[in-house]
Amino acid sequence: MFSFIASRVLQAIPVMLAVALISFAMFAYVGDPIAIMLGQDFTEAQRARLVEELGLDQPFWVQFAHFIVNAIQGEFGLSYRLSRPVAQLIGERAPATLELAFCAAFLALLVGVPMGVYTGLYRHSWLSRFFLTFSLIGVSLPTFLIGILLILIFSVWLGLLPSFGRGDVVQLGWWSTGFLTLSGIKALILPSITLGLFQLTLIMRLVRAEMLEVLRTDYIKFARARGLSNRAVNFGHALKNTLVPVITIVGLQLGALIAFAIVTETVFQWPGMGLLFIQSVGAADIPVMAAYLMMIAAVFVGINLIVDLLYYAVDPRLRVGRGGH
């Protein structure tokens, strides 16, 4: 058990170091921080002092070590574009993105799992065929087009829901939430559907495939032979065993959700981290890009690690396999 966890953590460290190296290389070699910070007129003495203050005269590896120490403390310097601390900028935008990603994941699970169970149980009904066709569309439509179509239908033609922004938000300490006002909740609906639709179809197809697989196994036949009700067999026995891979995929997709929030946030002008990132790419704002990259990498590596450990906890075969061979 301990060696398994240790080996997974050890695997995660070089990945984070590699990403940190790329981020640092962006800092060090792209653009000239001195010219950006001093502006047009400066003396050689000013320049030399700043170089020393920033530690730019130190060897590469020493600078890299400083960068990592700062990054661990959440210190990424000032944004070139907005002249404010990067950590503060990201901290302000994080609640918007996280609430959006949470709603999208919640929606995908809440709708995707029942749809998957239904299509798995009643394979040939017309409703199942409809769901499957619908999922094919969900997979091949690009995210931004889904958003545009939803805006066209629900904002422009029907005038029911807002097409941009978060609505009114309530400040709870440093966290700003849209859950507590009506306009905030209304503003969440369209972006959540846009972001969650792809995951929804993915979960539906996965649950369907797993259900078909599990329903063929002997223990399901045996449960039926014992005279258990359909409901007990389908939900108590079958669905329970399909959930292991579903949990894995959902976990892994959480990271993708945060990444694809970039597109959704652009369509709906949602004031989150993705919109900040895309504005930074457009303005070549390296510190924000580097910080965002490090943060996304940490999220991905963290989720991968947790999923690996969950697998170990859920699937006894992993444990037996290690001892046996």
Added chain:
Amino acid sequence: MEAALRRVFDSDLWWSFTRSPVVVLSAVVALVCILGALLAPLIAPHNPFDLASLNLSDAFKPPAWDAEGEGLYPLGTDDQGRDVLSAIMYGARVSLLVGFSATIFAMLLGVLVGLLAGYGGGFSDAVLMRIADIQLTFPSILIALLVDGVVRAALPREVHDQIALFVVIFAIGISEWPKFARTVRGSTLVERNKEYVQAARVIGVPSWRIMLSHVLPNVLGPVLVVATLNLALAILSEATLSFLGVGVPPTQPSLGTLIRIGNDFLMSGEWWITIFPGVALIVMVLSVNLLGDWLRDALNPKLR
């Protein structure tokens, strides 16, 4: 020539192609898209880049079947009075150009890395595949965005504007090479231990020649499948980047650029400016995707 044609029509691939109407239909649609894009200067009803022919009084005309539409502009016009259909045909040229180039770039890089890793083995294999694994953890659109952003920051503005098209191709290509590398490496590992490779090695053929002229032709089947599916993905990535405003330059609008520009007029009800390029994009991507799925199944002997 006749013999070659007969070989094509007698092959298993052609047989399985003609058996599925969906596949034939998507091939036809894909062909129409590609021809429409290639021949745009010849067959497009208007030239959207010819400023002299634009007439502002024709701006915001709805599609032809609408009561206010005109037969001259079948899919309506945009804010400058440009014909939407012609803009789509010219935009598809850019989308397809970037899609094909990025896929070929990713393929060359991925095949090279895959051959080196699979045939070379050992340390280089471990390092190259570890890099590919790390990159595969992140969604490819994120990698493309990041590469695009770094190049944008590294180059002066004027230089970047001139080579923006190549930057997008590079960014998308870099984001997609690991899939090719993994596929080629897997097949190379199998081929490496076969007798014809051992025979070639025994008679002293140099490694690079074994890789290129003996192993490579035998691993190209799966590469073709990955390339087709990746073409659809590359077109989508380009559209997404351009929609986000960091893709191709506005002087060469792609379908994604058209959708982004049209999006500004969505709220005022001029939906056709953004929806029709979107439909064109979906039709193109869907047909390529269906072709890729078919190719994967047709080249897989287990499914026959």
